Amino acid sequence: MSSYFLHQRPLHPGLSNPFQPSSSRSQSRPTAVSSRATVLALISLVVILGVLLPWSGVHRNISLFSYPDPVLARWRHYSLVDALSFVSKNNTVIVCAVSLPYLPFLNNWLISIVRQGHHDKVLVIAEDYATLYKVNERWPGHAVLIPPVLDADTAHKFGSQGFFNFTARRPQHLLNIVELGYNVMYNDVDMIWLADPFPYMEGNHDVYFMDDVAAVKPLNHSHGLPPPGKKGRPYVCSCMIFLRPTAGAKLIMKKWIEELQAQPWSRSQKANDQPAFNWALMRNSEKADLYLLPQSAFPTGGLYFRNKTWAKETKDKHVIIHNNYIVGFDKKIKRFRDYKLWLVDDHADESPLGRL
Numbered sequence: 001m002s003s004y005f006l007h008q009r010p011l012h013p014g015l016s017n018p019f020q021p022s023s024s025r026s027q028s029r030p031t032a033v034s035s036r037a038t039v040l041a042l043i044s045l046v047v048i049l050g051v052l053l054p055w056s057g058v059h060r061n062i063s064l065f066s067y068p069d070p071v072l073a074r075w076r077h078y079s080l081v082d083a084l085s086f087v088s089k090n091n092t093v094i095v096c097a098v099s100l101p102y103l104p105f106l107n108n109w110l111i112s113i114v115r116q117g118h119h120d121k122v123l124v125i126a127e128d129y130a131t132l133y134k135v136n137e138r139w140p141g142h143a144v145l146i147p148p149v150l151d152a153d154t155a156h157k158f159g160s161q162g163f164f165n166f167t168a169r170r171p172q173h174l175l176n177i178v179e180l181g182y183n184v185m186y187n188d189v190d191m192i193w194l195a196d197p198f199p200y201m202e203g204n205h206d207v208y209f210m211d212d213v214a215a216v217k218p219l220n221h222s223h224g225l226p227p228p229g230k231k232g233r234p235y236v237c238s239c240m241i242f243l244r245p246t247a248g249a250k251l252i253m254k255k256w257i258e259e260l261q262a263q264p265w266s267r268s269q270k271a272n273d274q275p276a277f278n279w280a281l282m283r284n285s286e287k288a289d290l291y292l293l294p295q296s297a298f299p300t301g302g303l304y305f306r307n308k309t310w311a312k313e314t315k316d317k318h319v320i321i322h323n324n325y326i327v328g329f330d331k332k333i334k335r336f337r338d339y340k341l342w343l344v345d346d347h348a349d350e351s352p353l354g355r356l
Helices: 023-028 030-055 070-077 080-087 100-114 129-138 161-167 170-179 247-262 273-283 308-313 329-338 344-350
Strands: 092-098 122-126 143-145 183-187 191-193 207-211 236-243 290-292 320-322
Touching (some): 070 129, 070 143, 080 143, 092 100, 092 170, 100 122, 100 129, 100 191, 100 344, 122 129, 170 183, 170 247, 170 273, 207 247, 236 273, 236 320
Parallel strands (some): 092 122, 092 183, 122 143, 207 290
Antiparallel strands (some): 183 236, 191 320, 207 236
């Protein structure tokens, strides 16, 4: 996987100055002392800047000594309004939220979308500056950063506060987009497209989503919100969502944000965004037009990868597969490879990002 040095290590002066003059020499050569004092002052300034600047505000994810050239730096001022205007097709965009360690998954996901002819409408919401610059360097205009920038080093372990902070931004991103009047499809990047999903967004419902249960449902199952499970709420996945710019969709996004605020992460309750999404759907199901996508076309990883009989019987119906029900980058990549779904090994040239 690609990696970047996001912070420059501060420069440390020596513990002592071997050129420190004796008192007698300092009295006879005041000019030399002045010069050495100036040098030491400059070194001290470099140390202070090297320590403080990389950790201040907007410079948090980029160091003093790795600041990009002006061509890349201009993307710092690229707005969501500009990005949506550039990438949208037929008033529709496909979005994902990505931090640097997920770039290989982004590339794999993109290749599968290229094969369905929808990659031109993809917008990558970069969660750090390195991702913003890398994507726009390879694929100009297809990445935008929406401040504030999170600490990318803590945002990757499932169940951590960093992961919660990362995923909890999702409903606000989606709300921003529908409030600007766009249809938006959200995907996690540990997904892969096997067919075009847009024909399944039939009708004019407000919110479309997929189930996250591994239990097999009949092919003609209801498209209504599933009933509550053992935890008192449905088990819908927040990994794949399609929204129309309607009052109902905006309401669900706002209620999702409220649920997240009411159920923050703690060491005892290691929350993530999905339960809050389910509570928002269930508590507002009468106020929005909700649509459950067919399980055969949008199966969870707990079904597709673990039930070989079902996968074989529904082989020609699969549209988007989610590589969940497994934790860890390496484990996800291995499972994709085992099922010949890790496309970046042999087909990186098909991605607009190329080989990373």
